[in-house]
Amino acid sequence: MxxxxxxxxxxxxxxxxxxxxxxxxxxxxxxxxxxxxxxxxxxxxxxxxxxxxxxxxTLSLDDRLLAPRVSGQDTSWDAALGLVADRFSQTIAQHGPDSVAFYVSGQLLTEDYYVANKLMKGFIGSANIDTNSRLCMASTVAGQKRAFGTDTVPGTYEDLELADLVVLVGSNLAWCHPVLYQRLAAAKAARPAMKVVVIDPRRTATCDLADMHLTLAPGSDVALFNRLLVEIHKGGAVDADYLHHVNGFEETLRAAMAQDGGATGLDPAQVAAFCKMWVGTEKVVTVFSQGVNQSSSGTDKVNAILNCHLATGRIGRPGMGPFSVTGQPNAMGGREVGGLSNALACHLDIEDAGHRDLVRSFWQAPTMANGAGLKAVDMFERVRTRQIKALWIVCTNPAVSMPDADVVRDAIAACDFVVVSDVTANTDTARLAHVLLPATGWGEKDGTVTNSDRTISRQRAVLPAPGAARADWAIICDVARRMGFGSAFDYASPAEIFEEYATLSGAAAAVGRDFDISGLTGLGQAGYDALPPTRWPVAAHGQAERFFAEGQFFTSDGRARMVPVTARAPAARTGPRYPFRLNTGRIRDQWHTMTRTAKAPRLNQHLGEPFLEIHPDDATAVGVAPATLVRVTSPTGSCILRALVTDRVQPGQVFAPMHWTAETAPTGRIDALVPGIVDPLSGQPESKAAVVALEPYDAGWFGFAVSTGAMSPVCAYWARSRVEAGWRAELAGQEIPQDWEAEARRLFAMPDAHCQSIHDPASGTVRIAFLDGDRLLAALFVGRAPVALSRDHLASQLGQIAVAPLSGRPSADMPDPGAVVCACLNVGVNTIGAAIASGQATTVTQVGECTGAGTNCGSCRPEIAVLLAKAQRLEAAE
Incomplete structure (x- = not known):
């Protein structure tokens, strides 16, 4: 009230x-x-x-899993967990501990992660637990361990603002880590002398901030940083004093000198300019992300970058150092608790017998995995060959996100016993489960996460758990108790798990590990509830925030290791059959497989369907027109995507995002095209260098539909997304229905609604609207070419009194905002265009002042800049 x-x-x-x-x-x-x-x-x-x-x-309950399910039927927690514990116990008894596996997620909280690893590695006695973080940062882990002895991130976010040069390698920071991009953009605006270099085969939104963009050949990062190391040596930038803390300089330099500098595909003058800038700038931060990690030589790429910082001593001091930015909210927390199959908690090594004994003794565990377990790609291969007979998947969607996704999907479907813990039953993976366990999601969970610069933050429950949903840690511990491991998993709260974990970190630090939060022991429930953001290490005796400024590495001799590396081309080779190189990645407004983001209508409006960026020359050569459909085929699978013809990609290269699923666009499951080729050290898949062939998709018709209710498309291509009052969908097919009205009634499940329609057989145009009185319930527009109409306007009319619903466009007195550019404030391209045309907005800032676009998160500012530049070119041409 x-x-x-x-x-x-x-x-x-x-x-x-x-x-x-x-x-x-x-x-x-x-x-x-x-x-x-x-x-x-x-x-x-x-x-x-x-x-x-x-x-x-994103918190609606319309698709939430609210009770445990066994074989598709709701059941009690007691029955579901009893079945899980019995089946896992029986499988272990009959086939041994390596016949079971857990596949978990960087979206788990640290406490969830900790108990899952404790159960598998210390009580089941297998290391067959891996995480979807294997797909995004395992190469960084392997590279940092080779160089530093531990998986240590040396610097902090503040270094990006203190640097005089920031180099972004394989990182579209503007779209994938927008807030870091905002911080960097603000720092550059405050200090215009700061330089930014982007190293990426593709021109991304991040390039808007760049003073230099190096469009290197895919996979050639090692060649570029080897050339940089040579120029560091020639330019006298080697820090001889710092090399007292480093092994391997001479042999690493020799390997770099032997490298063919032409492997990058870059203009030698541009390479020379980059090297001169890097060598001549002491305060340099090199940020790297998936473009480095997701490679069959990802670990070597990481070490090539680290080599340059170690040779110059530009590490661990304010404004300088290598910096890995992670993709998931708790990828770092998962690394810290040993979430990867080749690690133990608190950065202890599973291959080290002393470390294994330490953890076993601390846990008072009956057994301990005696070595590394299966990495993700190998794990699902063992599922496929039926060697893994019981699989528990927690908070992730590998039937979509794993490479060779069709094979992985079929392997999970054929597995003897599959458990999925998730917030929804409506994912490609959840639909394959024998047992579904309802987990709490964001807003309901309680625990900690660690971000990319080692800051531990609390995730606190804001809403009650819906239905019978339970926290992941509680589900795992309940199964562990039912398997006979009771007292070791008898936690009453996440605070108790955190206390145990922090205590173990002190024991790890005592044997020379970097991860130490022992200063956070003894918090109790009240201290845990009040815990502010805290960057580790938090040792009982105190320690500096940054690592390695004075050496003090975590190797056996305390010295870092420079690693000789040689550039290797991507494993898959292009050729006459598959002439194009496919790059995959994220888009600005979606997250992973869209389980959460697809529920927010505003996030679906910028890029609402799966697409393929293709260079204009290539589009012409293969006969693909803009906005038509293109079939993309690799040795492992096939997709149908919308063609986005753009010079953002280089000739011979194409790009597609990885978000769409069988739930949202069945032919857009892009990881079906990616082979299961991995880095031999890290096990991380090469997700950015598949080889593909392209051909136009010969559709007999194209359609666009909106509806207040769910749609059930039955056609060769469809992609659906939520809008404010319902759903919208892009459609296409080869077979033309004989009765379009009957097909529309089936599509919308509206057998009795009042219908208005126009059908022109000569042009192939069909327009159908269903109404309740004057209110629009649904509409379908069909043509022989992609349908031209105001999609956002039509979606906005759902449930409203419709004026000329078959026109597909707003009336003259109703402005059409156009396709959304600014998702935060729902500002369309036509609104921005009008502000520019009026003469009131000649800069990105002025566009924001006039329309609001770009004034919240800023991720759309590069796109606004493109609109301004286009308008200025048109004006100059008149």
């Missing part, structure tokens, strides 16, 4: 990328949340990206 006291905001942490932004969330009384950035959180200082800004819109 009016005047009632407002519910207080709760401090928590964003559910998305590894930036780890603080969020202030408040229940809105209707099952959702109001969300704003936490101005006191050191990662984001109040900023949020479009995805974080829309978090409160």
């Amino acid at each position: 009016d005047g009632a006291p407002q519910v207080p905001e709760i401090r928590t942490t964003c559910a998305y990328c590894g930036v780890g932004c603080g969020v202030l969330a408040r229940p809105d009384g209707a099952g959702g949340l109001t969300v704003r950035g936490d101005p006191d959180h050191p990662a984001n200082r109040g900023r949020l990206c479009s995805k974080g800004f829309a978090l409160g819109e």
